[in-house]
Structure formats: C-alpha cells, structure tokens
Amino acid sequence: MNKRTLSLSLYLNYFVHGIGLIILTQNMQALSQHWNSPLATVSYVFSGIGIGRIFAYFIFGNLSDRFGRKVFVNIGMLSYLVFFLGMAFVNNIQVAYALAIVAGIANSALDSGTYATFIEMGGNQGSANILIKAFMSIGEFILPLFIATLEANQAWYGWSFMLAAAVLVFNLFFLNRQTFPQRNLADDATAVAAQQLPKSRRILASIGLAGYGYTSMALMILYTQWISLFVTKTYGFGPVLAHLLLSLYSIGSITGVIVIFILLRTGFTERKLLVGMNIGSLITLAVVCYASVPWLSMIASFAFGFLAAGGAMQIGLNIFLRLYPHIKGTITGTFFTFGSVAAFTIPLITGWLSKQSIAAAMRSDLVVAVAGLICVAVTAWALRPTHSLATDRQTINQIDQKIVRLLNQRFETVTDISELKQQAHLPVLDQSREDRVLDRVAQRSSEAAHTPYLQAIYQAIMSNSRAYQTARKTTTQQVSPSTAHATGMTTKEDLHD
Ligand SMILES: O=C(O)C(=O)C[C@]1(C(=O)O)C=C[C@@H](O)C=C1
Structure with missing residues (x-):
C-alpha cells in the first residue's frame, strides 16, 4: 500500500464531493429554465440529497465493516458519476429527484469507506481525516469560479457537471490501482485502551459523541443559512457586508483545517482541542449574535468559521472511531446519520422560528452551541485519562x-x-x-x-x-x-x- 497515492486519490473524491454539495444551488437558475419549473420546485429536488443520505449512512457504514472499504468508495464514485452525468441532461423532475437521492447515497458511501480507511492506514492518520474537509472546501471554492467563467462565455451549464464527471472517471482508474489497508485493524494500544475503558464511561462518551454528530452539523448549517439575512434585518448591514461575513466564515474554516491538521500532527490531544474549540465557537457566535459593530462581526465570523467549521466535527468522529476500533464503518455511519438528521431538521425548526423573528432563528444557534459544548464536555470527562498499563x-x-x-x-x-x-x-x-x-x-x-x-x-x-x-x-x-x-x-x- 502506498499511503501517499491512496490518500491523494481519496482526497480527490472529496474535491468532487465539494462540487457536488453546491452544484445544484449554483446552477439553480439554469436548471429551473431547463426543467421548465419554478425555483421552488428546483429547491424541492435538492431535498432528495438529504433523504438519500439519511437512509444510506447507517446501512453503508455497517456493510463497509463487512465487505471492505474499497467497495464503498467505488459505490460512492460510481453513484456520483451517475448523478453528474444524469443531472446535466435530465429534463424530467421525477428523474431529477431520483438523481438527487443518488447523490445522497454517493455521499454516504464515500464517507463510510473513506474515514475508516484513513484511520486504518495507521500512524497519525486521524489528522488526515481533517484534510478531507480542506479538499471539500477547494471544490466549493473552484466551482463558482468555473460556473462564472461558463456564464461569461455563454457556454452550456452542463460543463460544470462534466468537470466533476471527468475527475471521477480519472480517479476511478487511479484509485482502483491502489491497495487499501487491512480492514478494522486497530493498533494494539488503541484496542487495549478502548477495551479497558469502563462500560459506563464508554456509554456516556458514545451518547456525547452521537449528540455531537447532530450539534456539530446543526451549528454550521444554521449559521450559513441565516447569518446574511440576520445582520441585514437586525443590524441594517448592507448586502456586501452581509455576504462578506459568510466568506470570512469560509476562509476561517479553511484556515482552521490547516492549523488543526498541524496541531494534531505535533501531538495535540484531540479531546482537549475539541473542548477548546467548542468553548471558542460559543463565545464567537455570541459576539456575532449580539455585536452590532461591523468590524467586530467580521473578526468573530472568521473566528467562528475557524473554530466551528475547521474540522471540529471530524475530530469528534475520530474520537468516536477510536472508541470502537472494530466497527469503524458502523460508527462513521451512525455519526453522520445524526448529522444528516440535523441537516434535515434545522431548516424546518429555524423556518418556524423565523416567523417570530429572524433574530430568534439566528440566535437559536447559541442553544445548539451550548448543547454541543455539553456533549463534548461529557465526552472529555468520560474519556479522561486514567493511569493503567494500557x-x-x-x-x-x-x-x-x-x-x-x-x-x-x-x-x-x-x-x-x-x-x-x-x-x-x-x-x-x-x-x-x-x-x-x-x-x-x-x-x-x-x-x-x-x-x-x-x-x-x-x-x-x-x-x-x-x-x-x-x-x-x-x-x-x-x-x-x-x-x-x-x-x-x-x-x-x-x-x-
Ligand atoms: O559531531 C560530529 O563530529 C559527529 O560525527 C556527530 C557525533 C554525534 O552523533 O553526535 C558522532 C560521532 C562523533 O564522535 C561525535 C559526534
């Protein structure tokens, strides 16, 4: 197994996944014209992705423990290929909805195969999982530029889908030349440490981490959905500043990924880092929610992106995987099932809150941040080091x-x-x-x-x-x-x- 080339190939999939995450919203106008349907219907098609995800995560995670990671990474890539090629040409709404479900399935299959593989590569690969996030961000960064270029040249919108499909075809060949590490291989120390943990503490940590699967995703989704509207309506910030806050959040998130990757490589404890990041997220979010001064909001938005979206969720998953080294696929599936439930419920809950006020919808993220902090604090307490041989x-x-x-x-x-x-x-x-x-x-x-x-x-x-x-x-x-x-x-x- 060549760790470097295998890692590169796995990361390349996440570059494509980053594109997949925003390709529909970025092409919303074009798709609405092509499908001859109003924007609301197009938006409804997007919910298919969430449905596909929720159902596929648990099943795939479990199966990847039985049948191996490579199969599921391949299922993920092939499903994404079907999605990108299909979406570029389809003009029937029902088929489009089915394709959106396929994208959700692709996402779950990739995650179920990839996160476990990185841990199974051994060494300090927990930090490698953090970089997945960086590759997603690169995809999310490049796609809008590519679409803008297509629009400027009045080219076919489908080329953006073809770009992702081309990378996938190349990577299907590249990845299938690689050997994957042995499945569910726990290094001795991890396995022994996990076994030695008293059952009650392991259960407590598992509850905390599953809860964090929900809150970590909810925290980010809620922020990105409401921040721009919130500052415009509540503080009267102009549209440029409102969007700038979201961009600063993204830049903060990418910076966070890089810094955290380095910190983990230099031997920082994941547990402590996670608690620290969640305390920081809560403080910076409170600043964004209550500060009416633009420069303060800008700094806080960057810092919030750094702390809440800079790989904290992946650290949570890494800790969870170490707790159950023999069923890594199932754990990845469970953790992301909670995340998908957040992606599905947060827009519904905040939509309802926004009827009261936009500020109420935005500030409800503080409740999520407190809940997240409680989850990681409980986990850190349960997993506190005790001196034993292991x-x-x-x-x-x-x-x-x-x-x-x-x-x-x-x-x-x-x-x-x-x-x-x-x-x-x-x-x-x-x-x-x-x-x-x-x-x-x-x-x-x-x-x-x-x-x-x-x-x-x-x-x-x-x-x-x-x-x-x-x-x-x-x-x-x-x-x-x-x-x-x-x-x-x-x-x-x-x-x-
Ligand atoms: O400093 C040197 O000259 C070395 O060759 C290095 C080194 C060492 O490993 O520290 C090794 C052999 C010498 O006897 C002295 C020191």
Whole structure:
C-alpha cells in the first residue's frame, strides 16, 4: 500500500464531493429554465440529497465493516458519476429527484469507506481525516469560479457537471490501482485502551459523541443559512457586508483545517482541542449574535468559521472511531446519520422560528452551541485519562513516535557531517565533541536521577552514529575506490568504533 497515492486519490473524491454539495444551488437558475419549473420546485429536488443520505449512512457504514472499504468508495464514485452525468441532461423532475437521492447515497458511501480507511492506514492518520474537509472546501471554492467563467462565455451549464464527471472517471482508474489497508485493524494500544475503558464511561462518551454528530452539523448549517439575512434585518448591514461575513466564515474554516491538521500532527490531544474549540465557537457566535459593530462581526465570523467549521466535527468522529476500533464503518455511519438528521431538521425548526423573528432563528444557534459544548464536555470527562498499563503504554507510543522522528532528523544531520568530515579528511570519532554532548545532556536534564541513564542513551546514540558513518564511508569507498585511495580514510580506529 502506498499511503501517499491512496490518500491523494481519496482526497480527490472529496474535491468532487465539494462540487457536488453546491452544484445544484449554483446552477439553480439554469436548471429551473431547463426543467421548465419554478425555483421552488428546483429547491424541492435538492431535498432528495438529504433523504438519500439519511437512509444510506447507517446501512453503508455497517456493510463497509463487512465487505471492505474499497467497495464503498467505488459505490460512492460510481453513484456520483451517475448523478453528474444524469443531472446535466435530465429534463424530467421525477428523474431529477431520483438523481438527487443518488447523490445522497454517493455521499454516504464515500464517507463510510473513506474515514475508516484513513484511520486504518495507521500512524497519525486521524489528522488526515481533517484534510478531507480542506479538499471539500477547494471544490466549493473552484466551482463558482468555473460556473462564472461558463456564464461569461455563454457556454452550456452542463460543463460544470462534466468537470466533476471527468475527475471521477480519472480517479476511478487511479484509485482502483491502489491497495487499501487491512480492514478494522486497530493498533494494539488503541484496542487495549478502548477495551479497558469502563462500560459506563464508554456509554456516556458514545451518547456525547452521537449528540455531537447532530450539534456539530446543526451549528454550521444554521449559521450559513441565516447569518446574511440576520445582520441585514437586525443590524441594517448592507448586502456586501452581509455576504462578506459568510466568506470570512469560509476562509476561517479553511484556515482552521490547516492549523488543526498541524496541531494534531505535533501531538495535540484531540479531546482537549475539541473542548477548546467548542468553548471558542460559543463565545464567537455570541459576539456575532449580539455585536452590532461591523468590524467586530467580521473578526468573530472568521473566528467562528475557524473554530466551528475547521474540522471540529471530524475530530469528534475520530474520537468516536477510536472508541470502537472494530466497527469503524458502523460508527462513521451512525455519526453522520445524526448529522444528516440535523441537516434535515434545522431548516424546518429555524423556518418556524423565523416567523417570530429572524433574530430568534439566528440566535437559536447559541442553544445548539451550548448543547454541543455539553456533549463534548461529557465526552472529555468520560474519556479522561486514567493511569493503567494500557493508557501509559499509549502515552509511551506517542512519545516514541516523536523521538523516532527526531532521531531520523539527527541521522540526516549526521549524514551531512559525515560528508563534510570525509572531505576534510577527519576521523569519525571526535571524543571531545562527544564529551561536550554528554555535558549538555546533563545540563538539560530536568531530573537528576534520570541523568546517568540519559547519558548512557546518548552514548548509545553516538556510538550508533559512528557505526553509521563508518558504514557509509565503506560503501562510498566501495563505489569509488579511487576516491578511497586518494583520501586514505578508513582507519582501524574508526572501524573499531
Ligand atoms: O559531531 C560530529 O563530529 C559527529 O560525527 C556527530 C557525533 C554525534 O552523533 O553526535 C558522532 C560521532 C562523533 O564522535 C561525535 C559526534
């Protein structure tokens, strides 16, 4: 399995999915003309996507645990292909509705296969799931520009559908050349830690996370649906500023994805990050809901996008997946079923609230934010670290991961040093340098009792560094005997090191 190419291929699907998310709304006028139907009917067709999603998530998640991820990623891609090709030509509303359902199914199949695959690739792939969001955003960013270009050239609206279809056809070939990781493979530490968690705490965390599946999605949908209208009606902001707030939210979201990806790579705890982000979401949302000053709203909207839509939902799912490492597909399905229910119910609930006032509809997002915070706080509390053999070993695994990365960097530097020394005809061993390194270790050690052991470790590191340099030197000399002769390098002393 080549992690890089497989990841790239999986991400490419989410670029297409990002296009799929907005292609109907972006082509609403054109479709309404083509279908000879009013905008309201076109909008009704969109609800098919939600229906397809709700029904497919749970079934697909479960099945992907049984039949493997690749099948479901393929089902997702093929369904999306049917949707894009069909929608570009269809002129019958019923068929269009059926195609919208197919898009919902495509979405669920992709998610059921992909999120689990990233975790199953091993290593720190939880952070890889966060990047899925970034690829969706790229798709959502490029499509409107592409459509604007088509409109400017008075070209057929269907080309936007063809663009997505072309990427899918290419990716179907690309992806099917890749091998997927072994299914439901839990790394030992994760499996043991999950098993050792008392049942009551696991149930509590599961309830919190399922609830978060709903609130995290609801929080974003409600905001994007009402923000522009809210600031216009409540604070009298102009249309440009109203739309700018939404753009700032999107920019914040993309920035968030990148920053969180980096934080997770550097070993930040997902649990703490999630609680922090939800506290931040609540505060920034309260600012947007009650501040009537444009500049403050702008900053808060960016920050809200960063915190609420910058991959927080994906972190929630990652934690959920680690809790049940043997049924990752089912867990993904369950989590997103809750999200789909939010996508379906929030427009209905807020539509009803908006009859009272637009401000009431918008500010109801604060209730969602509080509920989300309670969900993640309960989860974090239930999953608080307790000292056991399994959890402490997991901590050691994380520390070792960092040490190995740093040792790789050290050896890369030693490679440079080795070359410089060869050029300057210097021996591999430099005792005075080694003494200084050991002195520095003693100075840096924060615990006197550890110091002799740390020094012994460093002695071993340097002894291996010498062995590595000597081995390199020998290989270079074998490759180029004339150079070896000219330099007269390999000394007995070095080889004994
Ligand atoms: O600094 C050097 O000259 C190195 O070759 C590096 C290094 C080390 O690994 O730290 C290795 C061997 C020397 O004896 C001293 C130090």
